[in-house]
Amino acid sequence: MRGYLPEEHSSFVGRESELTLLQDLLKARRLTTITGLGGVGKSRLALRAARQAAGEYPDGVWWADLSMLQTDRLLVNAVADAVDLSDHTPRMPIDALCEWLAGKRLLLVLDGCEHLLGACTALAADLLTTVPDLTLLATSRQAMRIRAEEVLSLAPLAADGADALRLFTERMTDGGRPLQPHEEAVAADICHRLEGIPLALELAAAQVPQHGLAGVTAKLASRFEALDGSDHAWPPRQQALRTTVGWSHELCRPLERLLWARLSVFADGFDLAAATRVCAAGPLAEEDIAATLQALVDQSVVQRSGDRYRMLDTIREYGATWLHELGEEAEAAGRHADWCLQLAARARAEWFGARQMYWYARLAETHSDLCAAMEHLLATDPPRAVELIGSVGFFWVCCGHLHSARAYLEQALARCGTPGPHHAAALWSLGVALTLQGEYDEARRISARCTRHASRNGDADDRLDAAYLAGVLALLLGRPLEAAATVDRAQETDPAPDSGMEEPSAARLRCRLVSVFALTGTGRLAEAREMAQEMKQLCVAKGEFWTRAYLNYQLALIALLQGEPREAAGHARAMLVGKRGLGDSFGVALGLDLLAAALAAQGKGEEAAFVSGTSEAYWRATGHPQRGMPELGAMRAECERAARAAVSDQTYEAAFHQGLLGEPAQNLARALERVQG
Incomplete structure (x- = not known):
């Protein structure tokens, strides 16, 4: 599918x-x-x-x-x-x-x-x-x-029908308490009382193992008798659901009710560690969270899938209402924002290393919660909003969340009047986002601001990242000498503690990456190749993917320029594997262009056409025509010329459109398999 x-x-x-x-x-x-x-x-x-x-x-x-x-x-x-x-x-x-x-x-x-x-x-x-x-x-x-x-x-299931009874009994069985034949009439009465509403039936079924069918019936009867119509948060036609959710809430122990309320601050799913960090406070101690959360799972208040948990909207809304009544909304939102800030800070600190891929996946699955935290901080604490978006902005940009990253970066910076220690990082991320969107003039303006803030308030890595941004812009504008001078000057101003290449920071490595691109752009291919190979060895040793992927890109381009298309194809494939893992569509598009050129140079016209079509599909997903360094235009033109020369125009067009119109991820996998084979 x-x-x-x-x-x-x-x-x-x-x-x-x-x-x-x-x-x-x-x-x-x-x-x-x-x-x-x-x-x-x-x-x-x-x-x-x-x-x-x-x-x-x-x-x-x-x-x-x-x-x-x-x-x-x-x-x-x-x-x-x-x-x-x-x-x-x-x-x-x-x-x-x-x-x-x-x-x-x-x-x-x-x-x-x-x-x-x-x-x-x-x-x-x-x-x-x-x-x-x-x-x-x-x-x-x-x-x-x-x-x-x-x-x-959509109406509820027929209250006295077979489907309502079947749903109730199947959920009973899921909870480890199968319905016995002599209990069917009691179960049918419960379905009738709950008006066939699926969620109400599931919540009631979750209580049977603890209270028995008779106990569930009695509790529901007392709840209905207690209704006085004063709760205007629930329309009269939702009386049965209100009763069941409210009853489920009553059956929870005090700590379970408190956890239910506090979990409502999560915008999406969460794991045990997140629940502990956000919800443990006051009477709800850290050591109580695991057992209390499991109790909510057992009662179908919380759903579990693997190590992730989430609440259905109706259940979360009830928890949010209870959180408001407790007067804990601001406090809980603050703890949630604190958790997001700590998560983002760890992700940024561990970006260069073996946990890089983990952090890309982790921030992707918590994207909705990071956005919720940003909304809270923009309204209550703009400097910390700058800190949060400054930490995750580069991750979001690399994974394609350019619009949300740019929007939050611009809002946070605008609302925070006094520049602070995190301004340089936020400006850097904003500059990268603008660069990837092709807004080079605005990106250069932000780059200049980033350089000024980094010089005044930033640390060495902030200054190096500012130089990286300026260097990338120079490369994209066809000025490799300017790019090289910019990053060289920054590395001389902030020299590494150790002159060797064993443990450079991520920012320093990014500057060296610009140097490799600049060497290639000025035709110093042997030097570029040597530097790229040394840096790649370091990245492999550290388990790092993002920089390594762009080093493979450079090694592929250098090999192609030196007349070694088979080697170029191998490097391009390695780049694509890394970029696919990071979810970087822009990087995948660049890598596919190089792979197509390498295949065409080997006389594999049909394969090159297919890969070119797949590349075009990825470029369209980014909203851009083919982009990259200015000199790549000639390479793409030569790729098409060589591929068409190797096969008929009809074969080329058929293969190209097969790559263009197919499912991009599947076609990428096929392209990688062909090179491997």
């Missing part, structure tokens, strides 16, 4: 007629919104329908989880991430998204629109207007109310 859909971790029960209707609607209408109360199963129905319909959409089915967004600021960016768009241009994100989707026949699911309904409605209208072959499926507690929309109002 092309695209991305979340895994289903429990059985899907019933909904046959709704699935059939939804499949028909997806074929007939361009926008279908599944509406219904919280906990009724909107997301599960959408997920099952999308998976069943996958074969109808040659460009894939894609899932955008919007529940973790606190504001609509990054809505379009979140959807772009969901469809694998890594836009590297300064365009408005909606323009980039529409252009990327144009001409594609795909299904896009927008899950959880209700808290951003106005923005989601505007986004859906824009997409439907500009992308004629797009089908949208949304889930929301309210309809969007636009002309193209068809609404499927």
Whole structure:
């Protein structure tokens, strides 16, 4: 299946007629919104329908989880991430998204629109207007109310029907307490009381192992009798769900209720260490978190998958309400921001080393929480917002989150009037983002500011990174001598403690990388090759990937320029393996260009055409035409000329379009296999 859909971790029960209707609607209408109360199963129905319909959409089915967004600021960016768009241009994100989707026949699911309904409605209208072959499926507690929309109002399971009873008994079995034949009438009564609402049934089933069916029935009966209609946070038609969630809350021990409330500050999933760092305070001690969290899992309040945990929206909302009543919102958000700051600081400190790949993955899975922390700090503590985005900005830029990185960097710097010790790092990340977006004039202005702040308030690494940014800009503007002079001067001003190459900092290594590029750009290939090989040995010894990938890029280019295309192909392949692991679409596009040139130089015209097509697909995902050093234009032209000379034009075009139109990640894997073979 092309695209991305979340895994289903429990059985899907019933909904046959709704699935059939939804499949028909997806074929007939361009926008279908599944509406219904919280906990009724909107997301599960959408997920099952999308998976069943996958074969109808040659460009894939894609899932955008919007529940973790606190504001609509990054809505379009979140959807772009969901469809694998890594836009590297300064365009408005909606323009980039529409252009990327144009001409594609795909299904896009927008899950959880209700808290951003106005923005989601505007986004859906824009997409439907500009992308004629797009089908949208949304889930929301309210309809969007636009002309193209068809609404499927999802009711609970029939309270006295077989599906509600089956769901309840299957979840009982999942919890280790199978239903006995003589208990069926009691179970059916529980389903009736809970009005067939799936989430309510699952929460009640989780209580059976501890309280028994009779105990669950008695507790529910007393809860319903206690309802007085005074809680306006829950509409009357959600009385059964309110009762069950509230009852589940009552059954929790005091520390479990406190943890439930504090966990609501997480925007997305979390692990035990994060829960401990954010939630342990006052009566809830660190040593209590593991057992308390497991108790919430046992009661289906928290869901677990591997070492990751998360709460459903309805459950998290209840916890957030309780957190507000406790008066702990600001304190909990502050601890959450502290945790994000510590995580980001460790990631930056360990960037150059064996844990580099780990930190790229770690920051990717905590992206929503980092954004939530940024929103909190922008409102309460701008200097710490600068510190946070200064630490993660380069990671985000390298992984394609350019728009969100730039937006947060600009906001944090604007709100923090007095420059502090983290300004240089933030300006450096902003300069890199602008450079990758092709805004060289603005990037040079930011580069000059970065250099000034680094000189006044920064440390040696800040000054070296400022030189790296200025050097990269000089390279991209076709000035390799200026680039070399800039980084050489910085390294002389801040010499390494040890003159050898054993333990340079990440910033110093980046400056040396600019030196390698500059040597190649001035034709000093032997010197560039020697320096690149020495640096690569160091990176291999340290287990580092980002710098090593660009060193492999340089070694491939040098080998190609020296007439060694087989060696060039090997280095290009090594670069691509590293960039694929880092999720760097821009780097992958550069590497594929070199690999295609190396294959063409060996007379492998069809393979070169396929790789060129795959490269073009990656370049389009970045929103740019082919970019890089100015001298690479001639190399690309020669690649196409040599490839066409080796095969017929018809063969070249067929292979090129196969690479261009196929699934990019799969075609990248095929390209790597061909070189390996």
